[in-house]
Every structure is written in C-alpha cells, then in structure tokens.
Amino acid sequence: MSTLAQPKRAPETPSPKPKKVQKEVGQDRAATSQGRWAFWLISPALVLLAVVIVYPVVNAIIMAFQKDQGLDPVTKVFVQGGPAGFDNFVHWLAQQCGSAACAPGTLGAQFWSAVGTTFFFTVVTVVLETVLGFWMAVIMARTFRGRSALRAAVLVPWAIPTAVTAKLWFFIFAFDGIANKLFGTAILWTGSEWPARWAIIISDVWKTTPFMALLILAGLQIIPAEVYEAAKVDGASAWQRFTQITLPLVKPALMVAVLFRVLDALRMYDLPAIMTQGSNGTTTLSILVVDQIRQGFNSAAALSTITFLIIFLVAFIFVRFLGANAVASATPKTTKGQEK
Amino acid sequence: MTAVSFDTAPKTAARRRERWASGRTYLSAAIIFIWCLIPFYWMIVTAFRDVGYTFDSTPFFTHVTWDNFTTVFSENLGNHFGRNLLNSLFVAGVTTVVALLFGVFAAYALSRLEFRFKFLVLGFVLGASMFPGVALVTPLFQLFTNIGWYGTYQALIIPNISFVLPLTVYTLTSFFREMPWELEESARIDGCTQGQAFRKVIMPLAAPAVFTTAILAFIASWNEFLIASQLSNDQTKTVTVAIAYFAGAQAHQEPYTAVMAAGTVVTIPLVILVLVFQRKIVAGLTAGAVK
Incomplete structure (x- = not known):
C-alpha cells in the first residue's frame, strides 16, 4: 500500500542533501508554523468574542461614568448628561439619590438588600445542590439494573428551559396548588417573603442538582476501584473510605462544579423574575439591573459593572484560594502534571 | 462501585x-x-386537563382535553406561539451554527497545536462563559436602540453567541483532546491523501463530538430568557419569553393549564433529544471538568 503513496509524495520531498539541513532548522520552523496556524485558527473566535463581550463591557464602563438625562429627583432640574465621575457608583453603593438617601422602595434603596438576597440564594442553593448532588452521584455510580434509565431521568430537569421550570413550580406552589394540598398547608408561597424565597430555592435545586450530580459522578468514576478494595482490606469503615478516599480524590472535579454553580447562581434572574417579579425580598442583582435599564441607562451600566466586578471577585477568590482551577483541568495533561 | x-x-x-x-x-x-x-x-x-379542573389533585390523567393546546396556538387570544417557536428555532439555530463554525477551528488549535498563550486563551474563553448576561444587556440595549436593531434577530443572536461560543470551544477542546489523532497519520501511511484521511478518518471520528456540542449549544441558546426578554419585540419574541408572559382566555387570571401545555410543547422535543443522546450529552457536559 505504501508503494502507492510513494510516487505521489515523491515530488514533494526535496533531494536528500538539503533535507538534512532542513531537519535542524525544521524543528524550530515546525514550532513557529504551529504557532502561526494556531493564530489563524483561534483569532476568528477570539475576535468574535471580543466583539460580543469586550466591546459591550467597555461601552458599559464608559456609560457608567456619564450622567443620566432627566429630572434630578431632589432639585427637579433637568440634568443634561455629561461626565458624572463616580456619582453613579456612589448612588448604588451608598444608596444616595442626589444629596439625600434614596427613598425606601426606589431602586436606589435596594442595592445592599439585592446583594444580600443574591448571596443568600447562592450560598443556600449551592450548598443544597452540592450535598444532594453528591448523594445522587454516589447512587448513580453504583452498578444496578436501570442505572442508565436513572441517568436519563436526571437529565430531564436539566433540559427543561428555566422559564418553563419557573412556571411549572409557580403552578405547583399556587395557593390551590399541589404543594399546599400535599402538605395540608395554606401558604401563599409566592406572596410572602420566606415562602417565596424557599419556593425559588426549591425550584433552583430541582433544576440544577442533576448538573452538579453528573459533574461529581464524572469525578467519582476516575477513582480506581482497587483503592477502595485496599482500604477495605486494611479495615477502613465506610465513613473513613468516604472521607479519606472519595472526598480528597473527587475534590478537583467537585471544586470546578461548585465554581460553575456559584458563578451561575450569582447571576440568577429567570426564576425570581418569573415567579415573583422580584417582589417579597427576592430581588437579585440581575433583576435590579434589568429594572433600572428603563429608568436610566448609565445608572444601570454602573450597576451592571458593579455586578460584574462582584462575580469576578468571587471567581478570583475561588480560583486563587480554594484551588478550583477550571483552566488547569481544561488544558492538556502536561499542565496537569506540572501542577502535582 | x-x-x-x-x-x-x-x-x-x-x-x-x-x-x-x-x-x-x-x-x-x-x-x-x-x-x-x-x-x-x-x-x-x-x-391535558380541562381548565375547570386546573387544581384537581388526582395524580393521573383525568378530564383529558386538547383545548389547552388550542389556546396556546390561538391567535385570537393574542398568542403567537407558532411564531415564537419559529423565532426560537431560528435564533438558536443560527447561534449554534455560527458558534460551531468559529468554535471548531479554535478548539482544534487549542487541543492539537502547541503555541504560547494557550493557557491565557483558555482562561479568556472560560471567563467569557461565566460572564453575567446582565452586564451585556444594558450596553446592548442602548446600542441596539441607537442603531435601530432593537427587536431584530441579530439583536438576540449576537448576545447569545457570547455564552454559546465559549461553551462550544470549551466542550470541543476537551472532546478533541481525547480523539485518537494517530489514526490520521496511520491512514496517510496506508496510502490515503490528506484529503482522504480527513474525510474518511477524522470526520467520522469528530462528527459525534461536533454533533454533541451542537446539541448542548442549541439547548443553551433555546433556553435563554434574560436577553430575549429585554431585546425582543412582538415580532421576534422567543418561546421562553412568550411562556413567561402568557395570555389566557380570561384577563387577570393565570392561565395555568395553557401555560403547562405551552411548556410541554417546548420541552418534549428537548426531552426526546436528551433521552436519545443521553450518553453523549453526559459526556459533553462533563468533558473538561475532570480530565
């Protein structure tokens, strides 16, 4: 077969003498040509990303330092716009409208409560999803009949659009709905503060725990069974095996899953926006930004920049101090080796 | 285990x-x-339940009717669900195709070639996929209003690319790294031309990876709500937005059964897709997270 290829390739290969010289230079040239190839293959995607992300973000930052046109709420004088310095940021962070504190009920007075709500949702949902997801993953890792059916069932909540999930749980938590009937309660779930929060948390846990479970399951499956066997022979209890073997070995995958979920939860919008429209203490930062858009672009831009910085900061803390290195696990084995 | x-x-x-x-x-x-x-x-x-029995708690199918589905597609009630479905299909379809076109090449380079700043590029891509949608909505809302793109399809597709493209690059990179690329070399040795090796060896190997990534990209885009709720108008409204603000037969009364019917219409194709390609989707979701 190789003889077939010979005549075709023959004209391309240069005569033996220059070939030797080329080999020494060729090593270098191969590296640079790979680099050049990589550049041409990657730059379209990067340019596109820059257009759809970097450009709007830079735009938002510029907007954040401009005054919103409109009547000043305090002096009732028309404000023409123009540079605002840090006024928009002060407006949110100090909840200052003009020279006075923002009136209760206005968007400006809700910044810190929105931050609190967002972090509350994030912590509670991610903790619940991690614990439940771990349990689901351990069950799915076992061998039993119907395992693939279980894995398919787990994907159903994940595949349902969040907007549909919100409507579905809104119906389940309706006053005459099945949740109240099932538990014999008469709670206005989406109509008062804590029930509304728990309704959102339960919906979120239902929808996203499967994703968490699958990521943890993938981490569990790379632990060799022999390690457990050896530990068992050495007399380790089930609990010891879990804390001494499973947890440390699954930790890298777990941390990446938690990082993904935390960053996702911090931008939570769909569920509260549809289930409660942000009422009853369920206004997250994302909802506040969207509400502000129609009241003033530049102020909204400042708020979205603050939101972005908060999320960035949390991601940084995760990667830097908790070792959730998603990039390292995405790069080829060589990098992984260096890490160890 | x-x-x-x-x-x-x-x-x-x-x-x-x-x-x-x-x-x-x-x-x-x-x-x-x-x-x-x-x-x-x-x-x-x-x-499938009659509106009159909305809150009936019988756990199996009772008072079965198709009425809710008729309501969903009823133009008289101001529902344009058929149009919403086509809008979603179009937006998610174009987003997926564009993301794959750009993503395949980037993922090939990231998984197969050695070059400087690889770590940086991957970090940027990953960071982009974590990016909060609200940070895009505000500037884009103003920009699109200014240039008259508010309520157009491109106003929905462009922001969608911002989170679907990183997802595509990331997933494909992990898939491509696992592929037996040596087979390409073997095929060449066995007498294939470069074109043949690509067509007969690499394409069939890469196709499942690309296909799985396409499903994930499509689902991500199809399920998008925040951007569509702000940047679409009646003409370009997608299904997720339509479901969230659904109009029933009676005003001021939540049309639960119709909304559930609409949810069923939107969800069933996804669920079938997921059940059929369960193994591949799980592989795609977890690719890169552990390897």
Missing part, C-alpha cells in the same frame, strides 16, 4: 448485608427518579 462483595465477612451475614445494600440503592434510585420526573409529569397531566 462501592457495592462490592464483602469477602472477609461470614457468608450468610455478607449476603444479607449485600441484599440490604442493594435494597437501599434501589430505594435511593427510586427517590431520585421520582423527584426528577414528578414535576415534569405533573406539567403534562395539567397540560
């Missing part, structure tokens, strides 16, 4: 314990199975 036999314990006790363990496994599995599917089942039951 953990339910391996207890060799060291006495035979009968071991067997009893083993049976107890497998019983617990099945019980847990059943709980998970029910927890994941019951709300979905309830949506379908309600979708």
Whole structure:
C-alpha cells in the first residue's frame, strides 16, 4: 500500500542533501508554523468574542461614568448628561439619590438588600445542590439494573428551559396548588417573603442538582476501584473510605462544579423574575439591573459593572484560594502534571 | 462501585448485608427518579386537563382535553406561539451554527497545536462563559436602540453567541483532546491523501463530538430568557419569553393549564433529544471538568 503513496509524495520531498539541513532548522520552523496556524485558527473566535463581550463591557464602563438625562429627583432640574465621575457608583453603593438617601422602595434603596438576597440564594442553593448532588452521584455510580434509565431521568430537569421550570413550580406552589394540598398547608408561597424565597430555592435545586450530580459522578468514576478494595482490606469503615478516599480524590472535579454553580447562581434572574417579579425580598442583582435599564441607562451600566466586578471577585477568590482551577483541568495533561 | 462483595465477612451475614445494600440503592434510585420526573409529569397531566379542573389533585390523567393546546396556538387570544417557536428555532439555530463554525477551528488549535498563550486563551474563553448576561444587556440595549436593531434577530443572536461560543470551544477542546489523532497519520501511511484521511478518518471520528456540542449549544441558546426578554419585540419574541408572559382566555387570571401545555410543547422535543443522546450529552457536559 505504501508503494502507492510513494510516487505521489515523491515530488514533494526535496533531494536528500538539503533535507538534512532542513531537519535542524525544521524543528524550530515546525514550532513557529504551529504557532502561526494556531493564530489563524483561534483569532476568528477570539475576535468574535471580543466583539460580543469586550466591546459591550467597555461601552458599559464608559456609560457608567456619564450622567443620566432627566429630572434630578431632589432639585427637579433637568440634568443634561455629561461626565458624572463616580456619582453613579456612589448612588448604588451608598444608596444616595442626589444629596439625600434614596427613598425606601426606589431602586436606589435596594442595592445592599439585592446583594444580600443574591448571596443568600447562592450560598443556600449551592450548598443544597452540592450535598444532594453528591448523594445522587454516589447512587448513580453504583452498578444496578436501570442505572442508565436513572441517568436519563436526571437529565430531564436539566433540559427543561428555566422559564418553563419557573412556571411549572409557580403552578405547583399556587395557593390551590399541589404543594399546599400535599402538605395540608395554606401558604401563599409566592406572596410572602420566606415562602417565596424557599419556593425559588426549591425550584433552583430541582433544576440544577442533576448538573452538579453528573459533574461529581464524572469525578467519582476516575477513582480506581482497587483503592477502595485496599482500604477495605486494611479495615477502613465506610465513613473513613468516604472521607479519606472519595472526598480528597473527587475534590478537583467537585471544586470546578461548585465554581460553575456559584458563578451561575450569582447571576440568577429567570426564576425570581418569573415567579415573583422580584417582589417579597427576592430581588437579585440581575433583576435590579434589568429594572433600572428603563429608568436610566448609565445608572444601570454602573450597576451592571458593579455586578460584574462582584462575580469576578468571587471567581478570583475561588480560583486563587480554594484551588478550583477550571483552566488547569481544561488544558492538556502536561499542565496537569506540572501542577502535582 | 462501592457495592462490592464483602469477602472477609461470614457468608450468610455478607449476603444479607449485600441484599440490604442493594435494597437501599434501589430505594435511593427510586427517590431520585421520582423527584426528577414528578414535576415534569405533573406539567403534562395539567397540560391535558380541562381548565375547570386546573387544581384537581388526582395524580393521573383525568378530564383529558386538547383545548389547552388550542389556546396556546390561538391567535385570537393574542398568542403567537407558532411564531415564537419559529423565532426560537431560528435564533438558536443560527447561534449554534455560527458558534460551531468559529468554535471548531479554535478548539482544534487549542487541543492539537502547541503555541504560547494557550493557557491565557483558555482562561479568556472560560471567563467569557461565566460572564453575567446582565452586564451585556444594558450596553446592548442602548446600542441596539441607537442603531435601530432593537427587536431584530441579530439583536438576540449576537448576545447569545457570547455564552454559546465559549461553551462550544470549551466542550470541543476537551472532546478533541481525547480523539485518537494517530489514526490520521496511520491512514496517510496506508496510502490515503490528506484529503482522504480527513474525510474518511477524522470526520467520522469528530462528527459525534461536533454533533454533541451542537446539541448542548442549541439547548443553551433555546433556553435563554434574560436577553430575549429585554431585546425582543412582538415580532421576534422567543418561546421562553412568550411562556413567561402568557395570555389566557380570561384577563387577570393565570392561565395555568395553557401555560403547562405551552411548556410541554417546548420541552418534549428537548426531552426526546436528551433521552436519545443521553450518553453523549453526559459526556459533553462533563468533558473538561475532570480530565
């Protein structure tokens, strides 16, 4: 077969003498040509990303330092716009409208409560999803009949659009709905503060725990069974095996899953926006930004920049101090080796 | 994995314990199975239930009717659900195609070629996929209003690319790294031309990866709500937005059964897709997270 290829390739290969010289230079040239190839293959995607992300973000930052046109709420004088310095940021962070504190009920007075709500949702949902997801993953890792059916069932909540999930749980938590009937309660779930929060948390846990479970399951499956066997022979209890073997070995995958979920939860919008429209203490930062858009672009831009910085900061803390290195696990084995 | 036999314990006790363990496994599995599917089942039951029995709590199909589906597609009630479906299909379809076109090349380079700043590029891509949608909506809202793009399809597709493209690059990179690329070399040695090697060896190998990534990209885009709710108008409204602000037959009355019917229409294709390609989707979701 190789003889077939010979005549075709023959004209391309240069005569033996220059070939030797080329080999020494060729090593270098191969590296640079790979680099050049990589550049041409990657730059379209990067340019596109820059257009759809970097450009709007830079735009938002510029907007954040401009005054919103409109009547000043305090002096009732028309404000023409123009540079605002840090006024928009002060407006949110100090909840200052003009020279006075923002009136209760206005968007400006809700910044810190929105931050609190967002972090509350994030912590509670991610903790619940991690614990439940771990349990689901351990069950799915076992061998039993119907395992693939279980894995398919787990994907159903994940595949349902969040907007549909919100409507579905809104119906389940309706006053005459099945949740109240099932538990014999008469709670206005989406109509008062804590029930509304728990309704959102339960919906979120239902929808996203499967994703968490699958990521943890993938981490569990790379632990060799022999390690457990050896530990068992050495007399380790089930609990010891879990804390001494499973947890440390699954930790890298777990941390990446938690990082993904935390960053996702911090931008939570769909569920509260549809289930409660942000009422009853369920206004997250994302909802506040969207509400502000129609009241003033530049102020909204400042708020979205603050939101972005908060999320960035949390991601940084995760990667830097908790070792959730998603990039390292995405790069080829060589990098992984260096890490160890 | 953990339910391996207890060799060291006495035979009968071991067997009893083993049976107890497998019983617990099945019980847990059943709980998970029910927890994941019951709300979905309830949506379908309600979708087929007569409006008058909206809050009937009988756990199986009763008062079955197609009326809710008629309501969903009823133009007279101001629902343009057919149009919404086409809008979603178009936006998600174009987003997926564009993301794949750009993503395949980038992923090939990231997985196969050695170059400087690879770590940086991957970090940027990953960071982009974590990017909060609200940070884009504000500037884009103003920009699109200024240039008259508010309520156009491109106003929905462009922001969608911002999170679907990173997802595509990331997933494809992990898939491509696992592929046996040596086969390309072997094919060349066995006499294939470069074109043939690509067509007959690489394409069939890469196709499942690309296909799986396409499903994930499509689902991500299809499920998008925040951007579509702000940047679409009546003409370009997608299904997720339509469902969130659904109009029923009676004003000021939440049309639960119709909304559940609409949810069923939107969800069933996804669920079928997921059930058929379960193995591939799981591989795609978890690619890169552990390897």
